Amino acid sequence: MKGPLVTTDQLLEWSRENPEGLAIIDCRYDLQDHLLGFFAYRESHIPGAVYCQLNQDLAAKPGEQTGRHPLPSLDELEHAMGKLGVTMEKKVVVYDDKGGAFAGRLWWVLRYLGHPQVYLLDGGIPKWIAEEKPLKEGIEEGKGHVFKSFPRQSLLVTKEEILEKLQSPLMLLVDARAPERYKGEVEPIDPVAGHIPGAKNLFYQWNLDEHGCFRPKEELLELYSSVIGEVEPSQVVFYCGSGVTSCLNLIAMEYLELYGARLYVGSWSEWCRTPHLPKVFKE
Structure with missing residues (x-):
């Protein structure tokens, strides 16, 4: 493989x-x-x-x-x-x-x-x-x-860079947490529920089948295309709660030969703790 x-x-x-x-x-x-x-x-x-x-x-x-x-x-x-x-x-x-x-x-x-x-x-x-x-x-x-x-510093994104490009078409944020956490309906770990403005949702567990193995490439390509569209992979930034489970989405991107996506390590747990940063609460 x-x-x-x-x-x-x-x-x-x-x-x-x-x-x-x-x-x-x-x-x-x-x-x-x-x-x-x-x-x-x-x-x-x-x-x-x-x-x-x-x-x-x-x-x-x-x-x-x-x-x-x-x-x-x-x-x-x-x-x-x-x-x-x-x-x-x-x-x-x-x-x-x-x-x-x-x-x-x-x-x-x-x-x-x-x-x-x-x-x-x-x-x-x-x-x-x-x-x-x-x-x-x-x-x-x-x-x-x-x-x-x-x-490879190009694989990292800081909260300052995200804030600067928040409204820019040159960056697509993708939240890898469960849909209910992304929507702000529940938050079992961090102090504030919600997500970063403009972010789309692609739950990291959607990469896997019922046995914990990666789904076939064709299925994953359809899933990722529905979220990312025509955006260049290098303009995609993944985050989750703390920069851990979103790495599975980065692996999936490379598995699909979509190279160059980046990680916001601080993720929601950093973003939600920083007072001046904009947030989307329960939808």
């Missing part, structure tokens, strides 16, 4: 052919119980996988007017990737048990850092288990490396 996805069979083949040239990273996580993913990893994981924790490895400490999962500094990200055993020469496969809802953040971070070979395991560990592929207990440590990034 052409990237950014890799099948379970392909991963098994890679792990047998050249395990030294492969980094497998387990990203299971739960927003309500931050240790749940680690406990699940320790109980059973794909052989060779190390564990990456969203709050510790992929997000900085939030401030009063930041999102819930702000992007760490480049030094912090390079240190985290080196600790996980990632090098630019290795293929990297990331997975979780939510169709990529959390692993997608690591996929995006590595693309942002300039890594050329990062893949999301399609179907994640549930598919791996269903196919009775090998599993391992305990904790595995990455072989520490010095990771040097080549950041």
